Amino acid sequence: xxxxxxxxxxxxxxxxxxxxxxxxxxxxxxxxxxxxxxxxxxxxxxxxxxxxxxxxxxxxxxxxxxxxxxxxxxxxxxxxxxxxxxxxxxxxxxxxxxxxxxxxxxxxxxxxxxxxxxxxxxxxxxxxxxxxxxxxxxxxxxxxxxxxxxxxxxxxxxxxxxxxxx
Amino acid sequence: xxxxxxxxxxxxxxxxxxxxxxxxxxxxxxxxxxxxxxxxxxxxxxxxxxxxxxxxxxxxxxxxxxxxxxxxxxxxxxxxxxxxxxxxxxxxxxxxxxxxxxxxxxxxxxxxxxxxxxxxxxxxxxxxxxxxxxxxxxxxxxxxxxxxxxxxxxxxxxxxxxxxxxxxxxxxxxxxxxxxxxxxxxxxxxxxxxxxxxxxxxxxxxxxxxxxxxxxxxxxxxxxxxxxxxxxxxxxxxxxxxxxxxxxxxxxxxxxxxxxxxxxxxxxx
Numbered sequence: 544x545x546x547x548x549x550x551x552x553x554x555x556x557x558x559x560x561x562x563x564x565x566x567x568x569x570x571x572x573x574x575x576x577x578x579x580x581x582x583x584x585x586x587x588x589x590x591x592x593x594x595x596x597x598x599x600x601x602x603x604x605x606x607x608x609x610x611x612x613x614x615x616x617x618x619x620x621x622x623x624x625x626x627x628x629x630x631x632x633x634x635x636x637x638x639x640x641x642x643x644x645x646x647x648x649x650x651x652x653x654x655x656x657x658x659x660x661x662x663x664x665x666x667x668x669x670x671x672x673x674x675x676x677x678x679x680x681x682x683x684x685x686x687x688x689x690x691x692x693x694x695x696x697x698x699x700x701x702x703x704x705x706x707x708x709x
Numbered sequence: 710x711x712x713x714x715x716x717x718x719x720x721x722x723x724x725x726x727x728x729x730x731x732x733x734x735x736x737x738x739x740x741x742x743x744x745x746x747x748x749x750x751x752x753x754x755x756x757x758x759x760x761x762x763x764x765x766x767x768x769x770x771x772x773x774x775x776x777x778x779x780x781x782x783x784x785x786x787x788x789x790x791x792x793x794x795x796x797x798x799x800x801x802x803x804x805x806x807x808x809x810x811x812x813x814x815x816x817x818x819x820x821x822x823x824x825x826x827x828x829x830x831x832x833x834x835x836x837x838x839x840x841x842x843x844x845x846x847x848x849x850x851x852x853x854x855x856x857x858x859x860x861x862x863x864x865x866x867x868x869x870x871x872x873x874x875x876x877x878x879x880x881x882x883x884x885x886x887x888x889x890x891x892x893x894x895x896x897x898x899x900x901x902x903x904x905x906x907x908x909x910x911x912x913x914x915x916x917x918x919x920x921x922x923x924x925x926x927x928x929x930x931x932x933x934x935x936x937x938x939x940x941x942x943x944x945x946x947x948x949x950x951x952x953x954x955x956x957x958x959x960x961x962x963x964x965x966x967x968x969x970x971x972x973x974x975x976x977x978x
Contacts, residue, residue, distance in 0.1 A: 591864050613822040613824075614822060615824065619768065619769035621769075634863070639767070639768055639769050639794040640823060641823040641824060642793070642794045642823065642859045642860060643793065643794045643795075643823035643826075643859065643860035643861065644792065644794045644861045644862070645822075645823075645861075645863075646863040646864065648864060
């Protein structure tokens with residue numbers, strides 16, 4: 544029970560501090576979840592808190608608002624070089640925040656065709672703009688059917704709420 | 710009473726306990742990284758001191774920003790870049806290391822993020838050591854730091870390691886610069902005014918035994934032969950933790966000197 548209180552109180556503290564920084568989000572674009580973090584329509588989500596935007600032959604990947612909120616200030620992003628392959632659920636990079644490195648996992652398999660080089664100088668974009676300027680890699684999907692295994696916005700929102708309630 | 714305690718331990722998750730004395734920090738970190746990435750079990754590693762003074766930087770550490778490279782090169786102090794986040798420390802035989810490597814489900818309800826993991830890990834020490842946890846996750850007495858830690862998190866596992874200052878050599882602190890990114894409570898203090906030694910409080914053995922006992926209230930501990938683990942670490946796993954080369958340090962120093970010279974040459978003052 545004590546453990547839940549700490550995890551819960553820590554999560555609540557993070558929610559309160561992150562709420563103040565959300566003024567730049569446009570309500571017209573975002574569906575706000577009850578778990579305080581933003582979840583975008585039109586994206587697919589992994590249970591490891593990465594998002595993917597599939598547009599034809601290219602899929603863009605980043606971490607969600609929920610993830611960046613819980614990780615804290617991102618001070619370093621470790622990304623691979625273009626040309627490599629990623630597998631669904633496999634690690635492709637890591638972020639450093641609050642003295643921790645956290646793996647970032649690929650929501651789908653494919654070839655890395657582009658990497659967001661802005662993140663090396665401005666890692667905070669992952670916090671301030673997780674779905675836009677904070678994107679991490681672009682993939683040429685190997686098997687678009689893998690998207691079917693991911694969560695939609697409503698499912699992901701529910702997943703976050705369940706995670707918070709534990 | 711003995712039966713009650715044994716029965717209570719039955720419900721606890723298993724954790725392997727490995728104890729070293731004087732294991733080189735690079736070997737310790739290689740072992741940790743391998744167990745974190747390839748094992749499916751829970752582990753606690755305790756290393757009572759490391760053999761030679763060694764500088765250990767976090768994953769994103771930049772030598773030119775964090776180290777006085779010239780004396781480091783002159784005195785041939787090894788510099789390691791580890792796989793976890795966080796800052797730079799210089800460790801030696803006065804450092805006691807304690808590392809927890811856990812599966813996600815080892816601690817029910819624990820969210821896989823830095824602050825919840827740190828809060829839980831602090832519990833282990835909080836059970837017997839009256840310390841505080843600063844907002845930036847250092848172990849302090851008052852405003853003086855006696856332990857620093859760092860973490861690595863993946864989907865189903867997390868690692869939390871701490872270096873405790875049982876004692877330290879004042880002269881070794883001169884190899885480290887005052888970090889740019891420092892916690893507020895540090896207030897730009899030099900190392901000697903910022904850190905605090907545990908040796909004035911308790912013995913090394915007492916510290917380790919009390920830590921292990923506290924851990925034993927959360928896990929069913931199984932002692933594992935440290936020699937067996939040393940042998941098994943020489944396998945195919947390739948760790949990212951590594952020793953920086955002399956060339957890398959020299960290049961970092963040259964680049965920093967060039968940058969400083971350029972800044973001075975264009976300065977109007």
